[in-house]
Amino acid sequence: MLPLENVKVLDLTRVLSGPYATMILADMGADVLKIEMPKIGDDSRAYGPFINGESAYFMSINRNKRSMTLNLKTEEGKEILRKLIKEADVIVENYKPGTMEKLGFGYEEIKKMNDRIIYAACSGFGHSGPYSKRPAYDAIVQAMGGIMSITGPESGEPIRVGASIGDIIAGIFTAVGILTALYNREKTGKGQKIDVAMLDCQVAILENAIARYLVSGEIPKPIGNRHPSITPFETFDTKDDKIMIAIGNDRLWAKFCSMVGREELINDERFVTNQLRTKNHKEIKEVVSEILKAETADYWLERFDKEDIPATRINTIDKVVSNPQVLARDMIVSVDHPVVGDFKMAGIPVKLSETPGEIRKPAPVLGEDTEDVLANVLGYSKDEIEQLREKGVI
Amino acid sequence: MLPLENVKVLDLTRVLSGPYATMILADMGADVLKIEMPKIGDDSRAYGPFINGESAYFMSINRNKRSMTLNLKTEEGKEILRKLIKEADVIVENYKPGTMEKLGFGYEEIKKMNDRIIYAACSGFGHSGPYSKRPAYDAIVQAMGGIMSITGPESGEPIRVGASIGDIIAGIFTAVGILTALYNREKTGKGQKIDVAMLDCQVAILENAIARYLVSGEIPKPIGNRHPSITPFETFDTKDDKIMIAIGNDRLWAKFCSMVGREELINDERFVTNQLRTKNHKEIKEVVSEILKAETADYWLERFDKEDIPATRINTIDKVVSNPQVLARDMIVSVDHPVVGDFKMAGIPVKLSETPGEIRKPAPVLGEDTEDVLANVLGYSKDEIEQLREKGVI
Numbered sequence: 001m002l003p004l005e006n007v008k009v010l011d012l013t014r015v016l017s018g019p020y021a022t023m024i025l026a027d028m029g030a031d032v033l034k035i036e037m038p039k040i041g042d043d044s045r046a047y048g049p050f051i052n053g054e055s056a057y058f059m060s061i062n063r064n065k066r067s068m069t070l071n072l073k074t075e076e077g078k079e080i081l082r083k084l085i086k087e088a089d090v091i092v093e094n095y096k097p098g099t100m101e102k103l104g105f106g107y108e109e110i111k112k113m114n115d116r117i118i119y120a121a122c123s124g125f126g127h128s129g130p131y132s133k134r135p136a137y138d139a140i141v142q143a144m145g146g147i148m149s150i151t152g153p154e155s156g157e158p159i160r161v162g163a164s165i166g167d168i169i170a171g172i173f174t175a176v177g178i179l180t181a182l183y184n185r186e187k188t189g190k191g192q193k194i195d196v197a198m199l200d201c202q203v204a205i206l207e208n209a210i211a212r213y214l215v216s217g218e219i220p221k222p223i224g225n226r227h228p229s230i231t232p233f234e235t236f237d238t239k240d241d242k243i244m245i246a247i248g249n250d251r252l253w254a255k256f257c258s259m260v261g262r263e264e265l266i267n268d269e270r271f272v273t274n275q276l277r278t279k280n281h282k283e284i285k286e287v288v289s290e291i292l293k294a295e296t297a298d299y300w301l302e303r304f305d306k307e308d309i310p311a312t313r314i315n316t317i318d319k320v321v322s323n324p325q326v327l328a329r330d331m332i333v334s335v336d337h338p339v340v341g342d343f344k345m346a347g348i349p350v351k352l353s354e355t356p357g358e359i360r361k362p363a364p365v366l367g368e369d370t371e372d373v374l375a376n377v378l379g380y381s382k383d384e385i386e387q388l389r390e391k392g393v394i
Numbered sequence: 395m396l397p398l399e400n401v402k403v404l405d406l407t408r409v410l411s412g413p414y415a416t417m418i419l420a421d422m423g424a425d426v427l428k429i430e431m432p433k434i435g436d437d438s439r440a441y442g443p444f445i446n447g448e449s450a451y452f453m454s455i456n457r458n459k460r461s462m463t464l465n466l467k468t469e470e471g472k473e474i475l476r477k478l479i480k481e482a483d484v485i486v487e488n489y490k491p492g493t494m495e496k497l498g499f500g501y502e503e504i505k506k507m508n509d510r511i512i513y514a515a516c517s518g519f520g521h522s523g524p525y526s527k528r529p530a531y532d533a534i535v536q537a538m539g540g541i542m543s544i545t546g547p548e549s550g551e552p553i554r555v556g557a558s559i560g561d562i563i564a565g566i567f568t569a570v571g572i573l574t575a576l577y578n579r580e581k582t583g584k585g586q587k588i589d590v591a592m593l594d595c596q597v598a599i600l601e602n603a604i605a606r607y608l609v610s611g612e613i614p615k616p617i618g619n620r621h622p623s624i625t626p627f628e629t630f631d632t633k634d635d636k637i638m639i640a641i642g643n644d645r646l647w648a649k650f651c652s653m654v655g656r657e658e659l660i661n662d663e664r665f666v667t668n669q670l671r672t673k674n675h676k677e678i679k680e681v682v683s684e685i686l687k688a689e690t691a692d693y694w695l696e697r698f699d700k701e702d703i704p705a706t707r708i709n710t711i712d713k714v715v716s717n718p719q720v721l722a723r724d725m726i727v728s729v730d731h732p733v734v735g736d737f738k739m740a741g742i743p744v745k746l747s748e749t750p751g752e753i754r755k756p757a758p759v760l761g762e763d764t765e766d767v768l769a770n771v772l773g774y775s776k777d778e779i780e781q782l783r784e785k786g787v788i
Contacts, residue, residue, distance in 0.1 A: 003578040016601070028574050047602075048623060049609040056605035107747075126745070129722030135704045136640075139619070139627055143638035144706040146714040148619075150556030153547060158629075158636075158708050160619040161555050162544030163601045172566050177744040179573035180422050184397040184749055186580045192748035200743040203714060203725045207410070207557045208441075210726075211450035213711040214738055215443035220711050225533070225542075225554040229442060233533055235552075242552075244537035246530075310529045312538040314552050317607040317614050320540035320597060328523030331597040332604075344608050349594040350571040351520070353501075354586035355578055 002029020003355040007182065010035060010084055010091040011065065014042045016138070016164055017122045017198060018094030019061045020171030025090070025178065026064035027348045027357040033373065034062065034364065035081070038069040038392055041366040051340045059363040060345045063335060067364035068373050069394045072103050076393045081105065083378050085113045090178055094122040097132050107193045117191045118181040122174040126197030136198060138166035145202025150209050152222030159222065169205060170198040231277040232288050235314065241297035245288075246310040250274065259307050260291050337362040370394050396423020397749040401576065404429060404478055404485040405459065408436045410532070410558055411516045411592060412488030413455045414565025419484070419572065420458035421742045421751040427767065428456065428758065429475070432463040432788055435760040445734045453757040454739045457729060461758035462767050463788045466497050470787045475499065477772050479507045484572055488516040491526050501587045511585045512575040516568040520591030530592055532560035539596025544603050546616030553616065563599060564592040625671040626682050629708065635691035639682075640704040644668065653701050654685050731756040764788050 007030040011022045019042070026032040036042055047057040071077040085091060091110065093100055100106050100121070107119045121127060124136020142148050142160050152159035177194035185191060203210075209220045212228065220228070225244070227233040232253075235242050247253050250273065257265040265271055265287065270280045277284050292300060297313055304311035315323065321332050321344070331347040340362075348357045374380040374394070388394045401424040405416045413436070420426040430436055441451040465471040479485060485504065487494055494500050494515075501513045515521060518530020536542050536554050546553035571588035579585060597604075603614045606622065614622070619638070621627040626647075629636050641647050644667065651659040659665055659681065664674045671678050686694060691707055698705035709717065715726050715738070725741040734756075742751045768774040768788070782788045 001582070003574045005581075024570060049606055051609055056609050057602045060602065060605050125719055126723050129719045131719040134699070135702055137627070137642055137704050139621065139638050139640045140704045140706050143629070143708045144714075144717070146709055146711050147555070147557055148638075148708050149710040149714075151545070152553060152556070153551065157547065158619075159546060159553055159616075160628075160638075161541070161559075162546070162614075162616060163541055163599050163603065165555075165559065165599060168599050168601065169563070169566070172563070172570065173743050176418060176566065176569055176573065177746060179570065179577060180397045180744065181746060181749075183573060183577045183580070184746075186577070187399075188395070188749070190748060192746055195745040195747070196743060197723060199719060200723050200725050200741070200745075203720055204740050204743040205557050205559060205562050206711070206714070206740060207562065208451045208454065209557065209711050210715060210738070210740055211454050212443055213715065215445055215450050220556075222553075222556060225552075227533065233531070234554075235537070244533050244542075244554075246533045248531055305528070308529055310531050310534045312534050314537045314542050315540055316543040317540050317600065317603050320538075320543075320600070321604060321607065323538070325519055325523045325525040325593060326597055329520050329591060329594050331594050344604070346598050346600060346604055347594070349567050349590060349598040350574065351589040351594075352571060352575060352578075352586055353589070354584060355575075355582075 001355050002358060003352060004028040004030040007031065007090065008088045009033065010088045012091065012093040013122070014094065015044045016061065016167035017170045018092055018174070019044070020168050021120070021122060021174035021178070022065065022092055023061050023063065024172065024175040027359065029357065032065040033084070033369065034065045034067045035070050036067055036366060038071050038367070038394055041067070041069070045366065051343070054337065054340050054365070059337065059340070059343055062363035063345065063359055064361060065364060066369040067367055068370045069367035071393050074391070074393050076388060076391065078104060080378065082113055085110055085117065087377065088114065088117055089182070090118045090120065092120045092122070092174065092178070096135060097121070097123050097127045111191070115191060116185065116189065118178055118185065118194065119191065120174050120178050120194040120196070122170050122196045124198050126200060127195045138164040141166040141198040141202050145199050146206050146209065147202055150220045150222060154222065154224035154226070156222055166198050166202060170196055170201045173201050226281060229278055230274060231281045232284050234285070236289055236292045238292050238297045238300055239295055242314050243292070243297050243300060244312050244314055245304070248310070252309055253277070255307055256309055259303060259309070262291065333359050335359055335362040339365065367394070395749050396752060397746060398422040398424040401425065401484065402482045403427065404482045406485065406487040406489070407516070408488065409438045410455065410561035411565045412486055412568070413438070414562050415514070415516060415568035415572070416459065416486055417455050417457065418566065418569040421753065423751065426459040427478070427763070428459045428461045429464050430461055430760060432465050432761070432786055435461070435463070439760065445737070448731065448734050448759070453731065453734070453737055456757035457739065458754055459758060460763040461761055462764045463761035465787050468785070468787050470782060470785065472498060474772065474787070476507055479504055479511065481771065482508065482511055483576070484512045484514065486514045486516070486568070486572070490529065491515070491517050491521045505585070509585060510579065510583065512572055512579065512588065513585065514568050514572050514588040514590070516564050516590045518592050520594060521589045532558040535560040535592040535596050539593050540600050540603065541596055544614045544616060548616065548618035548620070550616055560592050560596060564590055564595045567595050620675060623672055624668060625675045626678050628679070630683055630686045632686050632691045632694055633689055636708050637686070637691050637694060638706050638708055639698070642704070646703055647671070649701055650703055653697060653703070656685065727753050729753055729756040733759065761788070
């Protein structure tokens with residue numbers, strides 16, 4: 001059994017934030033039916049890189065879903081969507097606020113068709129507030145939401161996080177909202193609307209930066225790879241490669257000093273507590289750098305490992321996808337795609353013991369399930385389906 | 395009604411990843427009872443900045459929870475925990491794998507006490523695999539998991555994301571697992587174990603970096619604030635301040651060129667498609683920079699807003715907490731703390747229409763609810779409670 005077996009999700013999302021949310025549900029066994037514009041489909045089907053003409057970008061985040069084409073600008077397309085809404089548990093969209101209303105499928109309309117449905121909207125700025133109707137992209141919410149202002153080289157320029165966490169974190173929170181509403185519906189029998197904004201999610205992950213600013217009045221700035229309040233907790237050069245070390249407390253500091261044969265540093269008055277080490281982070285950086293430069297990364301990592309001092313190389317993606325722990329945890333998985341053949345992507349990070357999620361099928365080719373749904377769920381005849389196709393409805 | 399009303403969570407977590415997960419549940423109305431070591435409590439109670447001796451760090455991520463002290467190294471402490479486990483729906487911990495087993499509370503033991511319980515473990519590397527028992531911190535999984543290798547200035551050093559997304563994303567996925575298992579339990583009547591690893595979660599958010607590497611064989615590198623496949627989609631200097639612009643398609647590019655009175659650029663053969671603009675990103679950066687440097691950030695942002703071209707300043711934290719959209723969405727909220735007074739923190743990013751989450755109370759002071767739980771839930775007498783306190787059990 002899959003944990004979300006029999007949960008029917010109508011997926012009107014495109015590109016990244018919404019598809020990431022519905023991927024989480026699909027991985028857990030929900031039946032996710034992706035509604036796509038005939039001939040074009042999800043915009044990200046056009047994003048490279050491509051394998052045999054199929055987008056690797058699209059395939060990475062649409063596994064386990066089915067695909068049906070439907071032109072929602074036609075009356076017949078709308079009629080088919082209304083029928084599907086009556087059968088669905090969840091509907092998810094990531095249009096700019098107002099788009100669903102224009103199509104005739106605002107939450108108030110949808111609720112009239114099915115009051116048990118859970119309607120989840122994931123947008124740049126949310127369905128309320130002065131910026132609500134503004135267009136947004138990942139880079140905009142990363143810049144507006146503060147994370148860029150605390151990411152970057154010490155005293156340097158603010159830097160965008162290299163993965164689209166503006167979209168992805170909103171996608172995960174949208175899944176949190178849907179799951180919460182599904183659980184609640186078991187108690188009340190009623191659905192509801194979920195409104196998740198990418199900007200809100202950026203604010204929600206700022207961690208102690210907000211508290212630091214509100215308490216001290218000092219505006220947090222990029223500080224490179226250092227931690228703002230733990231030291232030494234950053235990257236260092238060795239003889240050949242950089243490593244990250246994370247000495248989170250006095251005990252680890254003492255262990256480190258002993259390991260490198262520099263016991264006198266344990267009681268050095270500049271470094272004796274974490275607070276002092278953080279205050280004197282420039283001096284400690286010099287001292288530790290000098291020690292670590294004498295040997296290679298391999299040498300140090302082996303010794304750190306023996307002493308249980310947290311340390312690692314800064315893995316590039318090639319090293320990540322071949323890392324023994326990553327592989328042991330099934331975090332790189334293969335599926336067999338009908339057009340592409342063997343395709344690898346990230347696995348499922350939520351591991352359940354009794355009803356685990358599963359990657360059951362590759363991402364669908366455009367409209368793969370259109371006829372199946374029309375014929376077997378909605379009872380359309382072969383002729384009717386052919387006519388819909390000719391009219392460009394599907 | 396709150397969406398997770400009557401869901402009882404035993405919270406054995408400390409510092410960030412686990413507490414973030416239980417904060418999500420508490421915000422949605424779960425009754426989260428935080429079990430803390432007598433006198434010391436959650437390690438993060440000792441993390442600055444402080445207000446009237448209370449940790450702002452701790453208060454930011456432990457609102458809506460209750461606190462009970464319990465020394466799990468004493469037999470009486472274990473006995474009390476066993477009683478609480480019998481009453482709980484969910485138990486969450488973020489110890490190093492093996493710690494709960496040593497205390498006598500591994501999942502196999504707990505399941506015997508309550509087979510409906512959902513046991514969620516959030517750890518650095520997970521409960522399986524060769525690195526399972528290694529110590530981890532946010533910086534370690536950010537470095538090992540690949541995100542650092544794609545974050546940083548163009549051709550520069552890899553950079554740690556300035557918020558602890560190694561912890562936070564694992565916390566959100568832990569909440570996803572718990573909610574999935576809660577829903578599933580409504581169908582099966584049975585609980586299960588959830589095993590979330592910080593490293594796994596880092597792999598799960600690498601987005602198209604994995605696909606780009608596996609398809610092309612090229613190792614993705616830091617590229618500053620640019621997007622790897624959309625152009626112009628980066629930061630630019632104006633006369634006075636930097637701004638981020640996100641021109642995601644040809645239509646927006648044409649709009650931009652017209653707006654700045656440079657229509658000839660629309661059909662410039664170097665820039666005519668997004669693919670060409672990305673290929674010629676250095677030239678386009680020069681051209682656009684020259685245009686934008688002529689006026690101030692305010693001037694440009696007003697014009698971009700009128701034209702619906704996505705653009706923004708790179709907000710520092712002071713600007714984030716006073717941003718009109720952030721405030722309109724209740725993403726900065728106040729609570730009245732008994733020791734601290736008015737305290738501000740990030741709000742709830744998941745907005746539900748019918749049973750919204752709520753910030754009902756500030757973070758608990760250490761052991762605030764110990765006596766209430768012992769007397770009113772477990773039926774201990776005043777004398778018995780006094781004895782437990784004298785023995786250091788609570």
